Amino acid sequence: MQPLGVAVIGAGYWGPNLVRNFASSGSWRLRWVCDFDTDRARAVAGHLGDVRVTADLGEVLSDPEVAAVAIATPAASHTELTLAAIDAGRHVLVEKPLAATAADGAKLVAAAQAAGVVLMCDHTYCYTPSVMRIRELTHSGEIGDIQYIDSVRINLGLIQPDVDVFWDLAPHDLSILDFVLPAEFAPLSVTALGADPVNAGRSCVGYLTMPLRGGGIAHIHVNWLSPTKIRKTVVGGSRKMIVWDDLEPSQRLSIYDKGVEISERPLDDRARRLVSYRVGDMVAPALAETEALRGVVTEFADAIREGRPARTDGSSGLRVLRMLEAAAESAAKGGQAVPLPTEGKGLPA
């Protein structure tokens, strides 16, 4: 199988990680590193034999062996660069967020669809062994109906100068949510409430609540002011329940065979429901300690070769943007619920 040629655009914070993973992947042949700062690009590409360096995207796109580009520039430039690549018939992997606004994100999704190229969003967290396993459990039906997802991502964190705590931290949780929730449990609306008790000029503590199709609920707590660090997500299902504690390397995932069962048949003339509890074993599966970004570049190649959408395709990036915008709107309106598009996953509105 011939490796695909790829160019990495942007040699800043995230670019070197992409360079390293493309360079070491058998599915890819890294051809270019492109950055306005060509010294930086050269430093990143330097130790790799035949990788060329340029400040000019046009030069990259005129190379017929470049089948795909990976964009790791600031979010404000994603739309322009991605459109250029799509127009040139290239497949594109975009660092999250997909674009600066949902409107722009929708343009990218539509353009990629029209051009018949793969547009993938680099939701790296989704390719960790833990999240991959959660997705298997939720999509195979093994955990049953999704009852709730509760995610906590808090610590004494750097207060960002430009974004609030929702835009800084919640994209992780929202992209994971989108990845693990089957369409029949998709979020219906967003209620967000934030607080800025330190007068930072933006929310430093935030709560997101999202009723789900099927009667369940999702909730995210993000917080820059917590004395302790917590990265924990609970997924409650009708058959099993999952606790994912990302700070517990020896037991990241715990899968509980626990549940509540309610018999719908009226028991007697009082028509009371019968509630029963199931408390079985807990299993903490052995998980590989593989780098998530390796899974990202592999999935990108596989989607291109198989002519299918990537598992975190442009639409998933767009859905995350829509949830973030809905959250911002809700928070601005004091926590009023803001509905989400209902077309279902995979269909850009």
Place this chain on the structure above:
Amino acid sequence: MQPLGVAVIGAGYWGPNLVRNFASSGSWRLRWVCDFDTDRARAVAGHLGDVRVTADLGEVLSDPEVAAVAIATPAASHTELTLAAIDAGRHVLVEKPLAATAADGAKLVAAAQAAGVVLMCDHTYCYTPSVMRIRELTHSGEIGDIQYIDSVRINLGLIQPDVDVFWDLAPHDLSILDFVLPAEFAPLSVTALGADPVNAGRSCVGYLTMPLRGGGIAHIHVNWLSPTKIRKTVVGGSRKMIVWDDLEPSQRLSIYDKGVEISERPLDDRARRLVSYRVGDMVAPALAETEALRGVVTEFADAIREGRPARTDGSSGLRVLRMLEAAAESAAKGGQAVPLPTEGKGLPA
């Protein structure tokens, strides 16, 4: 100091605990146990020498040595029994909730005020060593301004036949919130969202969000469907931060000397704020292992003798009822924020 005569009304679930604590307190002389089921009352009082038993509240209230009554009957009867005792000039301790509705609760507060008697609500949790210490820290100013309170009370719990998860679990958190929050950080409104993913006919998972005066926020997560049991409250302050983990007997309270400080002075013409972090030691104070209910009966006696409101007086019980009713209204309206009365703590509206 002469012990005060007291009668316990209700010999069901909670009554025996009150009987035991009044009987062993030097501040009190237990004179009556009153219950429709006098066999039950006798069983509860049996081992105690001179305690009399009756099914008739009138008999109790005609005993001039009864200075106070403690009511531990079902909530539906609280209003009638409490009013009867107040009308007879007796001080009253009422098991939570104070009354079945906030309107009834307000009547009780007004009646007690008019009669000049002490009306106290038995918010037992507030008298645990952990919560007492948190109150000292919040009221003394030691933790600084309250930035947020985040409380989680979840486990695979019994689904109650008559109440939802908000009314079952949140009263604990709300009474603690009311107890530890100084008036200048009182809650302004309630946004509640619940879910019933098991078709139990009532919310089994619930989230309560409450903006606070001063810019902070309070949040409560109650859940009957969690595979793991958590009872944890974080109080973020501008000077210190507290984690209370009630399931960690060896380290229930952790007080962190951590914080974020924002300098209000514009640093330069871009007027950016200066953010700095403080990370100091953590202290886990040694706490006595005393029974909370002993603190309740002592506080009741002290309030009577000193002619002052109890620390969990009728007004606090009324505020908790108002928050619960606001939560129910908000949940029924899909999470619309419901404002709380703004008169301040201590002043019934």
Place this chain on the structure above:
Amino acid sequence: MQPLGVAVIGAGYWGPNLVRNFASSGSWRLRWVCDFDTDRARAVAGHLGDVRVTADLGEVLSDPEVAAVAIATPAASHTELTLAAIDAGRHVLVEKPLAATAADGAKLVAAAQAAGVVLMCDHTYCYTPSVMRIRELTHSGEIGDIQYIDSVRINLGLIQPDVDVFWDLAPHDLSILDFVLPAEFAPLSVTALGADPVNAGRSCVGYLTMPLRGGGIAHIHVNWLSPTKIRKTVVGGSRKMIVWDDLEPSQRLSIYDKGVEISERPLDDRARRLVSYRVGDMVAPALAETEALRGVVTEFADAIREGRPARTDGSSGLRVLRMLEAAAESAAKGGQAVPLPTEGKGLPA
């Protein structure tokens, strides 16, 4: 099935627990509570209809409906009382330690064998759901060969006036060890080292090391001077490994599918061994929350009815005494290894 008549001798600390469990067991009919202090015996037996009280063991043993006696008196009296009961043809359950010395213990075992009665030692811990499960895992071969057992039982504990930390705490671990270790992994010798850094006049910190048949090793750490409380036992097997944390009610047992495998075949002329590692899932089994003492009284009845030794029979009590005496001898000799009898389990020496 006719319940067996039983008498409880000793109404002090442990007697009431035996009384409660015999009285509520369908296998037993409690007939007597016997104590020098008949008031105490009466208080313990009081609420139970037809239980008689006496200070005279002779009276108990002359009751033909008493098939068995349970002895919960101070250790110094165990030998005399147990021998009297055995001589009278009664089955006997003895609180641990079986006797004050191994020599006395051996007498009891021999007498019971001669009389053909069941002699059982109340090693209560062995009947907890956790230890029962560990025994199943070790005796079924599921965990493979026993590589080591490491047990830690430490906290800031009461310094006993009469016994050192070995005699106070290690009997728990030694009786568990004896219960879970198959005979082919029995301990071969004891090396004990203690310290008395507070000048209490007896060891307050102690370490016991016991090489096992088959090449493994057992180790016990007991300590009255530890700032934190730990009750943890690890059982390393060639197929699986168990961690039992008795202070973690939500996950007491963790069974790891982990191991090291060494290929015995020389790999090449350097004859190096091939080491490989296996890291599979961990399972935390759901365990019933039953009272251990209920299992003790049931096993006592079953052993009598089935004419077989109890699972914690007199011999196991004797082996524990021998290990304790060997530990005392070793500690007195500065940690010299003291061999244990090699006859194997089940065979009194």
Place this chain on the structure above:
Amino acid sequence: MQPLGVAVIGAGYWGPNLVRNFASSGSWRLRWVCDFDTDRARAVAGHLGDVRVTADLGEVLSDPEVAAVAIATPAASHTELTLAAIDAGRHVLVEKPLAATAADGAKLVAAAQAAGVVLMCDHTYCYTPSVMRIRELTHSGEIGDIQYIDSVRINLGLIQPDVDVFWDLAPHDLSILDFVLPAEFAPLSVTALGADPVNAGRSCVGYLTMPLRGGGIAHIHVNWLSPTKIRKTVVGGSRKMIVWDDLEPSQRLSIYDKGVEISERPLDDRARRLVSYRVGDMVAPALAETEALRGVVTEFADAIREGRPARTDGSSGLRVLRMLEAAAESAAKGGQAVPLPTEGKGLPA
């Protein structure tokens, strides 16, 4: 202050770390990297401007600007290389273990003393913020008399082809023990028992027990066959007690104000001792997250400049070797106690 010239000998596993720390330290000027494999040496030194590379130690020692050498070669070569450097009048930092045998180690200590140069052993762990703080607590008297030290260092670890678990893991604990124990609590003897239940040809599980001067005891548990990873040390003192959990980044050190106090005065004619307990607060100090090796190179420079022994001088390296050899001898003799030299710390025997 003029930086001191230094050469790093050995560019294998540890050498690059030394190179990085010497190169970035203001106290040092790195002049040479010396390794038989000069390509390797060049790769390690490559990015650093004026560092020269050689395979010849003689060339290094003939450079008059080299004041000190740091040796990071295999242990078997430490003695020869260190003696050569000492003979050339250079100060030497040696990676642990100081030498292959205690006899060799003693030669190095004597040679350095005769030559008047600093001989320092790179016990890196001792320069972590946690261990530095423990040493302050033990040497300042703040924790009082040392009652015991209990250290556990276990996991499912790589079985080493050449050394047993004692030589692989215990040097960490022994060097820490030597570092934090004041001379009046120095170890008196070593009892070691190991087991090889997997037939690896060497001990895979080991226990080391060491009575201390003053009546206390030290104990080390090292294990390659544990399903869970533990790195925990408890230091019990008469005034305070310390728990160091190196795998708990958010709370590595916990300092308990707990203790047992025994009044020596006879209380009455029964002459019983009065035992009392003190249970105060626990403090988890904020610790800097600095690299330990930076502390090593700074201490090396300071010791040279101040003409004093380094805190982990050659004698400490020698004491660790003696404890390891005593452990090997004890284990070979089935756990017989092997005495340690009693000359006291700081004095090579």
